[in-house]
Amino acid sequence: MLDIKDVLLTENRKSSYRTVMERSVLSYRSGDFPVEGHPVIEVAVENMGGQKLHLSGCAAPVVSIPCARCLKPVSYRLDIRFDFEIGPDETTYIDGYYLDVDQLIHDEALLVWPERVLCRKDCRGLCSICGHDRNDGPCGCEHTQADPRMAKILDIFNNFKEV
């Protein structure tokens, strides 16, 4: 929580703050994602009058996200930038004289969340049969996935039969 009393009580005042994220985990419906260290949060708060506040700033937390194929944790840097106004009815981020910067970053992180993260571009993933990490070598399971080239040959073969 960031003390912004100074700005809250003075119309047209703008202050810039540099603080750190206290939360060590970002929790969403999709899961819990550990945050590495205490990322710096830069935030500027401007009192626009009429109990309106303008918030802007940035943070670049490194979050641990499982690889979409093999589930190994991958360190991923989220590039968060925010710039918006909140009104007097806003209660998500303002609590008394404090700005809940962690909650703000938590919400903004979702907006820049990657669709999927891979530990490396050619990650081979887990075996669908035994769960073995195929990056560590073959597991010996029979994978009867049709070879696309073979499928083509079979097509030609079937066409011949119909003639």
Ligand SMILES: [Zn+2]
């Ligand atoms: Zn992977």
Ligand SMILES: [Zn+2]
């Ligand atoms: Zn296997």
